[in-house]
Amino acid sequence: MWKGLLIDAKIDFALATKDPSGKPTTGITRTETKVTAFGPDDEVKSERTGGVDPWPTDRYLNMWVCQLTGGLLGYAQFPGGPAATDGVVILYTAFGTRGVTQAPFNKGRTATHEVGHYLGLRHIWGDRNDCSGDDFVSDTPKAKGANMGKPKFPSITCKNGPSGDMFMNYMDYVDDDAMVMFTEGQVARMNATLAGPRKTLAGL
Amino acid sequence: MHGHWVHSHEEDTGDAIVLRRATHPFPPSRGRTSFELHPDGSYVEMSPGPVDAPEASTGSWSLEGDRLVMGADGDGSGHVWNVVDIADDRLVVRD
Numbered sequence: 001m002w003k004g005l006l007i008d009a010k011i012d013f014a015l016a017t018k019d020p021s022g023k024p025t026t027g028i029t030r031t032e033t034k035v036t037a038f039g040p041d042d043e044v045k046s047e048r049t050g051g052v053d054p055w056p057t058d059r060y061l062n063m064w065v066c067q068l069t070g071g072l073l074g075y076a077q078f079p080g081g082p083a084a085t086d087g088v089v090i091l092y093t094a095f096g097t098r099g100v101t102q103a104p105f106n107k108g109r110t111a112t113h114e115v116g117h118y119l120g121l122r123h124i125w126g127d128r129n130d131c132s133g134d135d136f137v138s139d140t141p142k143a144k145g146a147n148m149g150k151p152k153f154p155s156i157t158c159k160n161g162p163s164g165d166m167f168m169n170y171m172d173y174v175d176d177d178a179m180v181m182f183t184e185g186q187v188a189r190m191n192a193t194l195a196g197p198r199k200t201l202a203g204l
Numbered sequence: 205m206h207g208h209w210v211h212s213h214e215e216d217t218g219d220a221i222v223l224r225r226a227t228h229p230f231p232p233s234r235g236r237t238s239f240e241l242h243p244d245g246s247y248v249e250m251s252p253g254p255v256d257a258p259e260a261s262t263g264s265w266s267l268e269g270d271r272l273v274m275g276a277d278g279d280g281s282g283h284v285w286n287v288v289d290i291a292d293d294r295l296v297v298r299d
Binding site for chain 1: 213214216230231232233234235236251252253254255256257258281
């Protein structure tokens with residue numbers, strides 16, 4: 001249905017090989033904490049609150065992997081926010097594809113979704129549940145709200161037939177194995193972020 | 205009817221929306237909407253914000269026959285739900 005719109009973002013991240021002081025690193029640090037589960041309030045991002053401080057956010061994408069309260073899979077921060085909390089947070093059972101990951105969130109798509117936000121993307125329904133929301137991308141149809149699970153095609157809302165909601169987009173709320181695409185418009189928006197507010201990351 | 209109701213979207217069927225008490229053992233989710241209906245007619249709704257962290261909004265609720273009417277404060281969109289079924293631990297509504 002949206003074959004012509006689906007596009008490879010060609011945005012790659014790599015594990016850091018040098019830490020902020022220039023020493024070799026695996027790009028992974030592990031921090032012991034007394035906090036049993038972190039809330040969605042940035043506490044994992046500071047040593048003072050039981051987490052760990054970010055590496056310089058103009059040179060590194062920081063990903064905090066931890067236990068989260070309330071069954072939340074992850075949360076992000078848009079470009080232009082405070083440096084001290086910049087990056088993405090992901091529930092440990094929804095990070096990557098191996099080990100303790102649990103279906104249906106075991107294909108690494110929570111990171112795809114959160115990094116989408118980090119690069120300036122909005123939810124596909126535009127964050128209002130009444131068809132008035134806007135994701136500021138012209139090639140994604142309007143949608144009334146989040147789709148969950150593995151929806152049956154089509155999911156028609158906001159007079160968006162015959163194709164309905166683009167629920168298979170990484171910026172909807174479906175299961176990992178049900179989300180497969182960014183659109184050209186979304187990739188253009190991410191590239192604009194990498195040429196603008198996050199330009200110090202590009203080409204590192 | 206008052207108390208903290210959380211959308212158990214895994215249990216939805218067709219256009220029926222299933223809510224459970226906050227103490228229900230919910231599995232992980234990208235986001236989950238809930239509302240806390242207070243006896244004084246006010247409510248607090250928590251729903252996924254633009255970067256997935258839950259955000260709170262407030263309003264007033266009332267039961268008009270079988271309709272649960274939730275009027276949001278400010279420019280929020282609010283809801284009118286048709287109540288299909290209610291038990292101690294399970295509330296089923298339609299949009």
